[in-house]
Amino acid sequence: MEIFLDPTKCTGCKTCELACTVEHSASKDLYAAILEIPRPRKRIFVETDGDLNFAVECRHCQDAPCVHACMAGSMVQDEDTGLIQNHREKCVGCWMCVMACPYGVINRDQFSRLAVKCDRCPENDYPQCVKSCPTGALTYVDVPAQSKKVRQEFLFQIRIHKGEM
Amino acid sequence: MRHLILGNSAAGIFAAEAIRKHDPVAEITILSDEKYPVYSRCLLTYYLAGDCGEEQLSIRDADYYQKMDIRFRPGEKAIRIEPEKKCVYTLSERKYEYDRLLIATGAGPEVPFIPGGACRAVFNGLRTLNDAKSMLRYAQPGKHAVILGAGQVSLKTAYGLRKQGMDVTVLSASSQIFSQALDEYAAGLVEGHLTRHGIRFLKQKDVNEIQSFDDTVCAVKTSDGDVLPADLVVIGKGVRPNVDCIRGSGIHIDFGVIVDSQLRTNIPDIFAAGDVIETFDLARLCQRVNAIWPNATEQGRIAGLNMLGGKIEYRGSIAMNSTELFGFSAISGGFARGEEPEYEVRRYISVDGSYRRLVFKDDLLVGYILAGETGNAGLLTAIIREGKRLGNRKEKLINSGKIFYSLFYHHQHPVVS
Incomplete structure (x- = not known):
């Protein structure tokens, strides 16, 4: 399963950021989370370039620059799930992964000196960003449905949308 | 095989x-x-x-x-x-x-000849676990450590020894610290932060002699005649x-x-x-x-x-550095200090004091420095590594420090997994 985003539907409302932060808080409650120390951090980032909004979180790359950059051996690709997970007991907060991630989706929890990133909500059976998205821009779909061809077509459409092709 | x-x-x-x-x-x-x-x-x-x-x-x-x-x-x-x-x-x-x-x-470690340098309390860098273990034996609270050189490992070593409660002095031969990776402004931010945490910097000073006998050091004599008390000396002159x-x-x-x-x-x-x-x-x-x-x-x-018989091409490398000391982060990549006339340098200081320096050659990004807020460093690293012309995206990058580059243009390294 992969998280997909349709930028033409994304309004940049940041509901996903909020849901992500709450899911990764100790209390799992918005109002209590605000007062938590350390402050819970979001792992999805709503970016905009003026004409296009885009919620972006870890792509869980096959050949992941963060895993190769991690000098603490804490950023590891899980062999079973294929997901990249940061093991907090090993992470020292050197931010080598931040330096290497081409998508800029690793957040720095400076209080705990931990790199935090999308973990696909292991305590929940469904990614909370997708669940919370009010416009249906974020979807959680089976990988075969998004073959390489589909992905390329998807990027092509966005570039047309941006007037680059 | x-x-x-x-x-x-x-x-x-x-x-x-x-x-x-x-x-x-x-x-x-x-x-x-x-x-x-x-x-x-x-x-x-x-x-x-x-x-x-x-x-x-x-x-x-x-x-x-x-x-x-x-x-x-x-x-x-x-x-x-x-x-x-x-x-x-x-x-x-x-x-x-x-x-x-x-x-x-x-x-x-590069091992320069320094009179008195052959002593157990004088360390040539911090390169092995054995180095670290024996360094810890000298790292007593209140004792003096002198670090010769102000590169990344030297600064991180200074941080480590300071956290052990030592009185730490860093000697830098040049007029700014961390000159391999940072420009003067970013280095000043790092230096200020470290100074506030009790690390002392002496710049444009080199070492003349280490005064030692048996296995103990007592002082470091600088090029202009100052004598600094020392119980532990670390030489950090690169690798x-x-x-x-x-x-x-x-x-x-x-x-x-x-x-x-x-x-x-x-x-x-x-x-x-x-x-x-x-x-x-x-x-x-x-x-x-x-x-x-x-x-x-x-x-x-x-x-x-x-x-194994593969024919995989290695495109090349760039210099990169990520340093976090006492909660202050600085990340640089590529030719971050490029100052020659063929390079265009664009600097930006945000309201929270964070610093961003982008170095361009025409519309190619060739280097960057981020100090303070460093969250989007990886985007810049990817842009340099890909080496693609930015065209009209260059101004966007200068203004916001990020563009949707990777999502649409980044292709993963050609390594099969």
């Missing part, structure tokens, strides 16, 4: 893993001149500071070698390579034969590739080992990767040793695959 790997750190381990992943039966032997299973050198300053324990230095599980079916030979320092016989001799006079050899011997065991083998060496784009040396079946090699610098457009962990792991993986 017998694969022999000299070196048990980033490049060696990642090469071994690449080989094992694609060849379950290959014989893999790793020689290490140290006695420890693989650990992260880069974490030694964290260990020195007490931020992490010895067990956290290991980047792999305790049963790693067994599980991966790797013959690990600790305490075996390679001293001679004989390519005609396809074998390597070690200091203990053992002979190891190979079908494919990987030189991943890394880099060691150089460990090429001693390669000399005489016919392998081409300049500053580091010379390799082709598939990380082969000039001698058949001998590959090299990591801090020991020179690679093409994608930002500076010249050959250079960019001795950092992420480059070493990438080169290790590619060398490993090519040792």
